[in-house]
Each structure stands twice: as C-alpha cells, then as structure tokens.
Amino acid sequence: MSEPQWNFEGEPPFEPRTEAGINLCAYFDGMPDAKLKTYDPAMSDDELMRWDGNFKSDGDMLLPCTESEEVDVAMYRRYIAACVRYRDRVRGGLMARA
Amino acid sequence: MWIRKGERDRMMGVDSPIPTQVVSNEEFIPRPQTEKQKQVESLIMEWGERNANRIGMSRRGYMASSMGLATAFLASNCVYGQDAFEVGEDEQFEPRETETVKANGQKGKFFVIDVQAHYSNGIALSFRNSETARNMGFNLKDDVESYSFRTFTKEMFLDSETAMVVISGVPGKEEQRAPDGRVLVDAERTPRGAILPSWLMAKSRNELNAMAGSQRALCQGNLAPNHYWNTTTNSVDKAATLEQMERELNVYKINSWKWYCHTDPARTGNGFQLDDDNAQWFIEESRKRGMKLMSVHKGYSYQSRTLGHLANPKDVEKAALRNPDFNFVIYHSALKHGATDGPDWKAMNEYNPETGDFLWHKVLMDIKRRNPQINNVYPEVGSFFNTLAIQDPVMAMHGMGLNIKTYGADHVVWGTDCLWWGSPQWGIDAFKRFQISDELCEKHGYKKITDDDRAKIFGLNAAKLYGVDVKAARNALPADALSRVKEAYLDRGGLRDNDYHGWVQNA
Numbered sequence: 167m168s169e170p171q172w173n174f175e176g177e178p179p180f181e182p183r184t185e186a187g188i189n190l191c192a193y194f195d196g197m198p199d200a201k202l203k204t205y206d207p208a209m210s211d212d213e214l215m216r217w218d219g220n221f222k223s224d225g226d227m228l229l230p231c232t233e234s235e236e237v238d239v240a241m242y243r244r245y246i247a248a249c250v251r252y253r254d255r256v257r258g259g260l261m262a263r264a
Numbered sequence: 265m266w267i268r269k270g271e272r273d274r275m276m277g278v279d280s281p282i283p284t285q286v287v288s289n290e291e292f293i294p295r296p297q298t299e300k301q302k303q304v305e306s307l308i309m310e311w312g313e314r315n316a317n318r319i320g321m322s323r324r325g326y327m328a329s330s331m332g333l334a335t336a337f338l339a340s341n342c343v344y345g346q347d348a349f350e351v352g353e354d355e356q357f358e359p360r361e362t363e364t365v366k367a368n369g370q371k372g373k374f375f376v377i378d379v380q381a382h383y384s385n386g387i388a389l390s391f392r393n394s395e396t397a398r399n400m401g402f403n404l405k406d407d408v409e410s411y412s413f414r415t416f417t418k419e420m421f422l423d424s425e426t427a428m429v430v431i432s433g434v435p436g437k438e439e440q441r442a443p444d445g446r447v448l449v450d451a452e453r454t455p456r457g458a459i460l461p462s463w464l465m466a467k468s469r470n471e472l473n474a475m476a477g478s479q480r481a482l483c484q485g486n487l488a489p490n491h492y493w494n495t496t497t498n499s500v501d502k503a504a505t506l507e508q509m510e511r512e513l514n515v516y517k518i519n520s521w522k523w524y525c526h527t528d529p530a531r532t533g534n535g536f537q538l539d540d541d542n543a544q545w546f547i548e549e550s551r552k553r554g555m556k557l558m559s560v561h562k563g564y565s566y567q568s569r570t571l572g573h574l575a576n577p578k579d580v581e582k583a584a585l586r587n588p589d590f591n592f593v594i595y596h597s598a599l600k601h602g603a604t605d606g607p608d609w610k611a612m613n614e615y616n617p618e619t620g621d622f623l624w625h626k627v628l629m630d631i632k633r634r635n636p637q638i639n640n641v642y643p644e645v646g647s648f649f650n651t652l653a654i655q656d657p658v659m660a661m662h663g664m665g666l667n668i669k670t671y672g673a674d675h676v677v678w679g680t681d682c683l684w685w686g687s688p689q690w691g692i693d694a695f696k697r698f699q700i701s702d703e704l705c706e707k708h709g710y711k712k713i714t715d716d717d718r719a720k721i722f723g724l725n726a727a728k729l730y731g732v733d734v735k736a737a738r739n740a741l742p743a744d745a746l747s748r749v750k751e752a753y754l755d756r757g758g759l760r761d762n763d764y765h766g767w768v769q770n771a
Contacts (some may be wrong), residue, residue, distance in 0.1 A: 231526060
C-alpha cells in the first residue's frame with residue numbers, strides 16, 4: 167500500500183513554532199507509517215536514537231537545514247508524540263482517499 | 265547513528281588523503297558510500313601502503329604527503345576512467361612541497377581565498393596534544409571554543425595553501441539589549457550559545473589578522489530580513505534590524521552579508537526570498553551604508569514544504585536585475601543534492617547527461633542564459649566542486665564546465681565548506697589537477713580549464729569582490745607570523761591530518 171501524503175508540518179503548531187520544529191515535522195512526514203507504529207515512548211534515549219538512526223554521535227539529531235538550533239532527544243520525543251496523535255486522527259481519512 | 269567521517273575512518277583503519285565518500289555539513293543527509301567510492305578507498309589503501317613500503321616511509325607520513333594525494337587521484341581516475349585529475353604515475357614516488365604541485369614548481373602561484381570557511385565547536389582533534397604542537401610552544405587553552413578555532417587555524421593555514429579565509433556565517437540572531445537597556449556585548453549576545461554568530465566571526469577575524477600581522481581573514485555578518493520580527497504586526501522589526509545592521513557594519517566591520525533564505529532564527533514561521541519586499545528594504549538600507557556584497561546560501565535544502573523551497577535560486581534573477589550595483593555570491597552553486605534519494609540520486613536530481621544540467625544548478629544557469637546582461641551573480645563552489653569531484657567526476661566536469669561557460673571564469677568563486685571536509689588542501693589539489701575531458705568539451709562547448717581560469721577562481725575573483733589588493737597581500741605573506749609558524753611547523757614534521765569532520769552513516 168502506498169504511503170498517504172502526511173502533512174503534520176501543516177498542522178497548527180502544538181508548541182511555539184521554530185525552524186527546528188518545522189523541519190522536524192517535515193522529517194516525520196517522511197517517516198513511513200509502518201516505522202512510526204513501532205515507536206515506543208518507553209524506549210530509553212539510547213534505544214530511541216538507535217531506533218531512529220539519524221542521531222549523531224554527539225547526541226543531537228542530524229536534521230538538515232536546521233541551522234540555528236539542535237534537536238535533542240527531548241524535543242524529538244515531544245514532536246513524535248504529537249505526530250503519533252496527528253496520524254491517529256487523520257489516518258483513516260487519508261487511507262480511504264489513497 | 266551518524267559519526268564523523270574521521271572517526272569512521274579510524275575505526276575502519278582508513279587513512280585517505282581525499283575523503284572517500286560525501287560528508288554532511290548538516291545541511292543534507294549524505295548518500296551512503298557508493299560501490300565506486302569503496303573501490304577508490306580500497307585502491308588508495310592498497311597503493312598507499314605499497315608505495316610507502318617501497319620508499320621506506322610510514323603509511324601516515326606517505327598519506328599526508330603530496331605523493332599520497334597523487335596516489336588518491338590516480339585511484340579515482342582508475343575507478344571512474346575519465347582522467348578527471350591530471351596526475352602522473354611518477355608523482356607517487358617523488359616528494360614535493362604540496363604548494364608547488366601543478367604550479368610549475370612555483371610556490372604560491374595561486375592566491376587562494378576560501379570564501380566559505382567555518383569552524384564548529386566540539387570538533388575534537390589531536391593537534392592540541394600532539395608532540396609537534398607542544399614542541400612549538402603553542403599555548404592552547406583548555407576550552408572548546410579556542411580548541412576549535414586553533415584547529416581551524418591549523419587546518420586552514422598550516423595544512424593548506426589557503427592564503428586568506430572568509431569566515432562564513434551560520435544563521436542565528438543576536439540578543440541586543442539587557443532588560444535595563446544596556447547594549448550587550450560578545451557572548452552576552454548569544455546567551456543560549458550559537459555556532460558562528462557575527463560577533464564571534466568578527467572577533468576571530470581580528471584575532472587571526474593580529475596574530476598574523478597581515479590580512480588573512482575576512483568575515484561575514486549573519487543579519488537578514490527575518491532576524492528581528494514584530495510579532496504584533498507580523499512584519500520586520502525595522503528598528504531592531506537597523507540597530508543590528510549598524511552594529512555589524514560599524515562595530516564588527518563585516519565584509520559581506522550571509523543570508524539563508526530558508527531559515528527562521530526569529531521564529532516567524534517562515535523564511536524570505538531575495539526578491540521580496542523585506543529583502544529589498546534591507547538591500548536599500550545596506551546600500552545607504554555602503555555594503556553591497558551579498559553571500560547567499562542556495563541549494564542543499566529539502567524536506568520542509570514551508571522552508572525548503574526558499575533555498576531554490578529562482579529569486580536571484582529579480583534581485584540581481586533590480587540591484588545591479590550589488591554583487592550576489594550564490595553558495596554551493598545552488599546544488600540541491602537531495603536527501604533521501606539513495607542509489608537513484610541522479611534521476612532524483614534530474615541529472616541530464618545530454619545537457620549536463622541538474623537541480624537546482626540548472627535554475628541558476630538558466631537565469632544567466634535568459635539574462636546575458638546580468639553581471640553581478642557569482643556561483644560559489646563550496647560543497648559543490650568537492651562533493652561532485654568525489655561523487656561523480658563527470659558531473660563535476662559538467663558542474664564546473666557550466667559555471668565557467670555560463671557565468672565566465674571571472675565569476676566563479678572558490679570556497680570549500682571546510683572544516684567540514686577537513687583541511688581544504690585536498691580540494692585545492694583536486695582543482696589544480698581537475699580537467700574537463702575532450703569529449704565533453706567538444707559535445708557541450710566547454711573550454712579546457714586554464715591556469716588563468718584557476719587563478720581567477722581560486723582567489724582573484726574573490727579579491728575583487730572583497731576589495732583585497734592581491735599584490736600587497738602577496739607581498740605581506742612571506743614575512744607574516746602565520747607564514748613563519750607554518751615554516752616551523754613543517755620543519756618540525758607537522759603533518760596534515762586526513763581527518764574529515766562532516767558526518768557519515770556508521771554502517
């Protein structure tokens with residue numbers, strides 16, 4: 167099944183919008199639903215970093231074009247939790263149209 | 265997990281004079297090492313080891329020498345089969361001063377100005393604790409900032425033939441005043457930390473020039489039209505922007521603006537375009553104050569629908585036409601690169617071998633094709649030439665060939681994006697040796713790259729843009745402190761680290 171056209175980036179921001187936040191939303195829009203469904207908030211920070219695969223050895227995320235701030239694990243957790251809520255809300259409708 | 269390329273190489277036992285895969289400057293996700301890059305790496309290691317043994321050198325010493333570089337370019341030519349790099353078999357066994365290679369034996373033949381030089385906090389290198397450094401009496405403070413800056417100085421000036429650097433900005437806004445109205449200074453202006461704020465770039469430039477006793481560094485200023493924002497009116501905070509503009513021009517004495525249209529330091533929820541009203545207002549205010557040089561990041565953007573497209577160079581056309589007294593240096597020659605394009609990266613970047621075009625470089629080329637009268641746009645080649653040279657030398661021939669054919673050799677500007685790529689010497693060596701094949705010249709109307717072209721691209725074009733008197737600068741170099749330190753460093757066995765600080769996947 168093809169991936170729906172997610173638009174978490176277009177959602178009203180759940181916390182003050184920043185450049186890193188915008189790019190992180192876009193990053194999650196590119197994450198396959200099957201992968202996102204395996205996200206477990208109980209993962210330790212190390213497990214989460216391994217699960218995602220795009221963290222750097224310095225502990226921050228390699229999130230291109232986020233020039234003025236770094237994305238750490240805490241920020242990542244806030245955004246992925248919001249993304250899971252977003253997808254749970256829109257998945258049915260988007261799948262029906264896909 | 266992403267690790268630094270140098271770290272990956274150490275784990276794999278690799279010591280290569282050229283990077284054997286593309287590294288990320290945190291502006292893109294680098295493609296995995298290709299099969300051809302693996303072959304190049306394998307040949308470099310095999311031939312390097314063999315050659316070092318043959319002439320009785322350590323592998324480390326050999327790989328840091330001109331002979332190691334020559335071996336690496338021979339390996340690239342062997343794998344890609346295009347002879348993109350002019351290099352003789354004999355160079356593997358004849359030690360030379362790196363600066364004299366491909367320069368008719370003439371040291372300092374090319375006056376190299378690197379307009380895209382960065383340093384980044386947190387880069388750990390061995391130089392500070394090396395015996396060479398200790399013997400030279402360097403007083404290295406034990407803090408991250410000086411650590412990185414010292415590394416920058418070493419890799420840019422001692423390990424390469426770069427004569428001058430332009431310390432190039434990373435977007436970020438400065439806080440201006442304390443709650444009591446006092447004007448903040450230096451680190452107070454970036455209380456949450458920042459990679460390369462304007463105040464730090466200016467301070468580093470001044471420190472370098474004072475240490476050298478000549479002009480070795482210039483710097484850019486980060487201020488852009490969306491850095492100070494009135495959230496009530498949702499418009500530019502003009503008073504704050506002008507206050508910062510005055511500070512950057514009069515206190516920091518910046519040498520160029522550096523803009524990133526697709527970033528949002530003031531958290532406005534958007535970026536800007538070179539041809540929008542806010543940018544034009546900024547340009548007019550800058551014109552009044554005499555600063556007419558704009559360095560603009562274009563390309564290397566992806567993902568965000570809100571911000572990503574703002575790095576497309578489509579907006580250069582109107583801005584350049586409307587402001588003919590300004591010069592626009594377009595960083596990365598607008599190479600889009602793409603992020604998640606994997607093995608199909610050429611198709612994803614709409615690379616057309618019939619025309620040599622690819623995203624978003626084509627947009628930049630088309631602007632000049634449509635407007636031959638435009639004379640104030642300059643493609644810059646940092647993380648463009650070096651990326652393409654190790655990714656696909658034929659694309660590099662097209663990229664450089666098109667830049668020169670379309671904009672002219674007098675409009676292409678040298679930059680490297682180092683320290684991400686380690687010391688820039690490998691890129692300098694690569695461009696000194698780089699040539700476009702007869703086949704592509706014939707088919708696409710490219711001209712062979714001459715030493716005159718190289719001289720312009722390496723530094724003379726940037727010198728004009730920045731008002732550098734090359735003759736005076738050349739005359740000052742031999743006696744300046746940095747040259748003397750370099751001489752001592754080399755005399756005492758200082759070696760270039762083949763250590764690349766950008767990110768690669770830990771496979």
